[in-house]
Amino acid sequence: MVSHSPASPPSRAAILEILDSVKDPEVPVLSVRELGIVRDVEVDDAGAVTVTVTPTYSGCPAIQAIEDDILAALATAGVADARVVTSYAPAWTTDWIEADARAKLKAYGIAPPRPAEHGGLVQLLRARTAPPCPYCDSRDTEIRSEFGPTACKSVCWCRSCGQPFEEFKAF
Numbered sequence: 001m002v003s004h005s006p007a008s009p010p011s012r013a014a015i016l017e018i019l020d021s022v023k024d025p026e027v028p029v030l031s032v033r034e035l036g037i038v039r040d041v042e043v044d045d046a047g048a049v050t051v052t053v054t055p056t057y058s059g060c061p062a063i064q065a066i067e068d069d070i071l072a073a074l075a076t077a078g079v080a081d082a083r084v085v086t087s088y089a090p091a092w093t094t095d096w097i098e099a100d101a102r103a104k105l106k107a108y109g110i111a112p113p114r115p116a117e118h119g120g121l122v123q124l125l126r127a128r129t130a131p132p133c134p135y136c137d138s139r140d141t142e143i144r145s146e147f148g149p150t151a152c153k154s155v156c157w158c159r160s161c162g163q164p165f166e167e168f169k170a171f
């Protein structure tokens with residue numbers, strides 16, 4: 001955990017490091033930074049911190065929890081003067097998830113999102129081919145349900161290794 005003396009304003013780098021400890025409630029293997037939810041961090045001359053976040057999709061129920069978690073992590077690290085603002089434009093896309101974060105998803109047993117075809121929510125409802133299995137890389141897979149435990153993931157099944165797995169849908 002990063003901490004700093006209240007006498008000196010926190011650096012932007014220190015804030016980003018703190019945000020790395022905040023995991024996404026729906027994808028706990030990734031931090032809110034790795035998921036691309038944190039769009040900007042500003043520290044003004046008085047040391048007041050503003051974190052700009054973009055929810056993974058409009059109306060995402062997790063966004064309030066994410067804001068609370070960010071503020072709690074900053075407070076724990078001694079950054080009391082902080083606020084979180086939400087920005088909806090540009091809309092978040094799974095393309096903002098970096099390569100190393102995709103590898104973490106796969107290692108966790110979640111098929112990472114494929115490149116987004118920008119069609120907004122319509123994309124969630126369209127018939128799609130199943131993603132490769134994150135466990136054995138087989139393409140002999142099927143989508144069992146378009147909506148898993150959370151709306152942004154589908155439930156898939158691998159015919160090769162018999163593992164059910166989730167796919168982080170691209171949008």
Ligand SMILES: [Zn+2]
Pocket residue numbers: 133134135136137138158159160161162163
């Ligand atoms: Zn498999």
